[in-house]
Amino acid sequence: MSESDIVLSVSGLRKVFGTQVAVDDMNFELPAGKSLAIVGESGSGKTTVARMIVGLEKPTAGTIIACGRDRSKPSRNGAERKLRGREVQIVFQDPYSSLDPRQTGADLVDEVLRVHHGGSGDERANRVAELAALVGLDQRQMNAMPKALSGGQRQRVAIARALATDPRVLILDESVAALDVSIQAQVLNVLADIRDQRGISYVLISHDLAVVRQLTDEAIVMQRGVVVERGVTSELLDNPQHPYTKLLRASVPGPGWTPQRARERAAAV
Amino acid sequence: MSELLTVTDLTVRLKMDSGMREVITGTSLSIAQGEAMGLVGESGSGKSMTAKAIARLLPDGAETLGSVVFDGVDVLALSGDELREHRAQVAVVFQDPRAHINPVRRIDDFMTESLRTLRNVPKGDARTRAATALEEVGIDDPAKRLRQYPHELSGGMLQRVMIATALLSEPRLLLADECTTALDVTTQAEVMAILDDLRRERGLSMLFITHDLELAGAVCDRTTVMYAGQVVETREARLLHGDPLHPYSAALVDARPDIDSTADRLRAIPGRPLSAFEAPSGCRFATRCSFAQDSCREHEQVITELDGGFVRCERAIELRGKVREGAHV
Numbered sequence: 001m002s003e004s005d006i007v008l009s010v011s012g013l014r015k016v017f018g019t020q021v022a023v024d025d026m027n028f029e030l031p032a033g034k035s036l037a038i039v040g041e042s043g044s045g046k047t048t049v050a051r052m053i054v055g056l057e058k059p060t061a062g063t064i065i066a067c068g069r070d071r072s073k074p075s076r077n078g079a080e081r082k083l084r085g086r087e088v089q090i091v092f093q094d095p096y097s098s099l100d101p102r103q104t105g106a107d108l109v110d111e112v113l114r115v116h117h118g119g120s121g122d123e124r125a126n127r128v129a130e131l132a133a134l135v136g137l138d139q140r141q142m143n144a145m146p147k148a149l150s151g152g153q154r155q156r157v158a159i160a161r162a163l164a165t166d167p168r169v170l171i172l173d174e175s176v177a178a179l180d181v182s183i184q185a186q187v188l189n190v191l192a193d194i195r196d197q198r199g200i201s202y203v204l205i206s207h208d209l210a211v212v213r214q215l216t217d218e219a220i221v222m223q224r225g226v227v228v229e230r231g232v233t234s235e236l237l238d239n240p241q242h243p244y245t246k247l248l249r250a251s252v253p254g255p256g257w258t259p260q261r262a263r264e265r266a267a268a269v
Numbered sequence: 270m271s272e273l274l275t276v277t278d279l280t281v282r283l284k285m286d287s288g289m290r291e292v293i294t295g296t297s298l299s300i301a302q303g304e305a306m307g308l309v310g311e312s313g314s315g316k317s318m319t320a321k322a323i324a325r326l327l328p329d330g331a332e333t334l335g336s337v338v339f340d341g342v343d344v345l346a347l348s349g350d351e352l353r354e355h356r357a358q359v360a361v362v363f364q365d366p367r368a369h370i371n372p373v374r375r376i377d378d379f380m381t382e383s384l385r386t387l388r389n390v391p392k393g394d395a396r397t398r399a400a401t402a403l404e405e406v407g408i409d410d411p412a413k414r415l416r417q418y419p420h421e422l423s424g425g426m427l428q429r430v431m432i433a434t435a436l437l438s439e440p441r442l443l444l445a446d447e448c449t450t451a452l453d454v455t456t457q458a459e460v461m462a463i464l465d466d467l468r469r470e471r472g473l474s475m476l477f478i479t480h481d482l483e484l485a486g487a488v489c490d491r492t493t494v495m496y497a498g499q500v501v502e503t504r505e506a507r508l509l510h511g512d513p514l515h516p517y518s519a520a521l522v523d524a525r526p527d528i529d530s531t532a533d534r535l536r537a538i539p540g541r542p543l544s545a546f547e548a549p550s551g552c553r554f555a556t557r558c559s560f561a562q563d564s565c566r567e568h569e570q571v572i573t574e575l576d577g578g579f580v581r582c583e584r585a586i587e588l589r590g591k592v593r594e595g596a597h598v
Contacts, residue, residue: 041453042424150541151312180311181480182557185524185537192534207454214526214535237528251458252528253487255510259461261407 005031007168007201008053008088013062013072015048022048024225026062030169033195035202037212037233039248040222046205049222050173053203054090055081067168086116089162093174095154099146105132105157106142112164131160134197135190152183156190163194173205188214209252213237221245273474274300274323274442275338281318284330290546292318294498295335297572300442305468305475307485307492307506309521313544314495316478320444323476324361325352339442353387360435364447366427370419377415380434388438402433406463425456432463442474443467450479461488482521486510494518497553498545504578512590514580517554519592552582560588 006029013026023045030036040046051057053064055071063072067087075081092098100108106128113124132142135156146154155175162170172191176184192215194200206212212219212233219233221244229242240246253259281293293315300306310316321327323337325344337344339359347355363369370379380402381395390398396415403411406429419427428448435443445464449457465488467473479485485492489506494517502515513519523536540557549556551566558565565583572581575589582588 041455152541180542181482181521182311182524182538183541185526185535186539188526189534189537209454210526210528213528213531234531247455249528251454253458253461253481253484254528255483255486255507257483257487259458259465259488261459261462261466 007032007067008203009063009065010049010053011063013049013052013064014060015045015052015057016060021225023052023222026222026227028220028230030201030203032168032201033199034218035195035204035216037204037206037216037219038222039206039209039212039219041207041248043224044222045225046222047173050090050171050203050205053169054088054171055084082116086165087167088169088171089165089167090171090173091155091158091162091175093177095146095151095158095178098158099154101146104143104145105137105149105160108157109142109160109164112161116165127164131163134163134194135160136186150183152179152187155179155187159187159190159194163198163200167200169201169203171203171205174207175204176211177206177208184211191215209237209248221248271302272299273302273304273340274476276319276323276335277338278335279319279322279337280334281315281322281327282332283318283328289332290544292498292545293322294545296495296498296500298493298500298503300474300476302441302474303468303472304491305477305489307489308476308478308495309480309482309485309492310495311480311521311542313497313542315498315545316495317446319495320361320446320476320478323442324356324359324444326361357383357387357438358440359442359444360438360440361444361446362428362431362435362448364450366424366431367419369431370427372419374418375415376417376419376422376430379419380415380430380437383438398437399433402437403430405436405467406430406433407459408433425452425460428452428456428460429463432460436467440473442476444476444478446478447480449484450481457484464488482510482518482525494521497543497548499553499581500572500579501554501581502578504580508578513592514575514578514585514589515554515582516558516560516588516592520557520559523593560584560592 008030011027013023015023026049028036038046038049048057052059058074059072063070071084075084109128109131110124113127137156141149141153176187179187195202204212204216216233219236220227221229223244229245237249240249276296276298279293279296282289282291296319308316322333333345344355377396380399384390384395385392399415400411403414408414408429449460452460468475477485477489486506486509492504492506492509493500494502496517502518504514509518510522513522520538524538526535538557551568552570555561555565570581570583572579575585
């Protein structure tokens with residue numbers, strides 16, 4: 001694969017909080033139009049990786065290169081900061097706290113368009129309508145305040161906002177975890193459609209292995225800041241190698257599953 | 270099996286700004302001694318309100334119709350000491366342990382409070398019993414944990430403290446309301462194993478509320494599915510997943526991504542889950558159901574027995590075995 005196909009490349013990434021190593025020596029490359037999952041439990045460092053990629057945390061060491069540009073140091077000026085914002089966007093877990101309660105979805109998306117792409121009011125209005133259609137929201141819903149929308153609808157607004165900059169990479173930090181089952185399926189389908197239509201790459205941060213299987217091509221398993229296993233998602237889930245991946249896989253309920261205490265499980269795997 | 274809990278035709282209305290709003294309509298379910306009943310549904314289905322009605326924890330101004338009978342006692346009529354005794358027999362564990370524990374009191378204080386104040390157990394004895402209960406749920410060094418504050422414990426550890434505390438009053442029924450949802454999967458498996466052991470050792474009955482049909486299927490004897498404030502299906506838990514009776518149960522199973530295979534598209538259910546007070550007349554699921562026909566929208570659906578289960582769908586017999594994967598007939 002040629003280098004221009006890689007939209008996000010992370011090498012030797014490390015983050016230390018005080019004496020705690022949150023992320024240690026993380027490496028991966030994400031090709032255009034592909035999806036990567038970062039899997040792990042609380043304290044695994046997966047969210048810290050996401051926050052470093054979008055620039056919410058400064059790496060202690062290592063490099064993050066998105067669309068050919070290094071973003072491991074803070075941006076030097078506003079123009080560079082905006083450029084970074086255009087290239088990589090993020091959708092957070094909780095759509096109840098990630099949206100401004102006093103701003104409609106349409107205004108929110110319009111503001112992002114104005115800051116990043118300019119254009120006349122009419123042009124922007126057309127673009128807002130396009131983005132709304134892409135995530136499956138109608139005019140009325142886009143003009144409603146967040147409190148009038150359900151969790152799934154809010155999350156679609158958050159996705160439309162993230163897509164407004166026309167990013168090459170979208171970070172999904174547990175973005176479907178808080179949704180009802182029937183709504184989660186709708187949002188996962190929307191995300192798959194967008195990837196097919198736009199060639200966007202996803203980094204899915206998730207603890208839900210079934211969601212990971214549905215949306216991603218490759219997966220990385222993290223435990224206490226360290227990558228313990230990586231591979232093609234389907235192979236990794238069908239045939240986990242590392243004891244921790246096996247434990248994760250064995251903890252997911254399904255037909256014939258019986259909960260076992262940690263000691264029994266450790267003996268079994 | 271003898272029934273420990275029988276809920277019959279329970280309807281609950283809550284006082285809201287806009288007046289009384291119905292959140293549960295005519296719900297019936299029963300739990301036998303030592304049985305684990307799963308209660309599954311999405312937001313607004315009324316599953317948590319059902320648990321709150323059973324534990325008599327509904328908010329002020331709530332209106333209840335129908336009956337809740339626990340061990341022969343009419344729960345809805347209880348007050349004073351009798352109500353306190355009922356709450357000792359029926360313990361509740363909620364989703365977020367941090368929201369239900371006083372952050373400035375030690376674990377010791379929290380765990381022993383009801384023993385000391387309600388049962389007049391001396392402090393030393395109460396502490397010994399608390400330590401034993403912590404050991405029972407797999408916590409090492411209980412003496413140290415008892416001296417700690419809630420912020421010093423992880424979420425999984427704190428949830429185990431909540432379960433241990435619930436067990437101190439030696440309840441006969443445990444209402445577990447999404448009690449593993451906020452936990453990591455490996456911790457969830459651990460907590461479920463603990464609950465499973467306790468159920469077997471003590472003959473504890475359990476109402477296990479969850480949005481996770483697979484989890485309910487794995488740990489419960491029977492599962493009840495609720496939608497928009499009504500029970501739509503009750504069935505043996507291990508059958509519900511592979512052979513559901515109601516189109517909604519089937520749609521829930523199909524909407525979930527599968528860990529063992531990747532689907533081209535997930536079978537999402539159109540629209541969003543409704544609450545009882547916003548549901549349409551006739552069948553409440555009709556607006557989202559791929560099998561709905563005119564008659565479904567015209568008639569209030571009644572619950573009927575089918576294949577050892579109960580289902581609220583007039584087409585249930587006709588659709589038998591065909592509701593999975595939206596198979597159109």
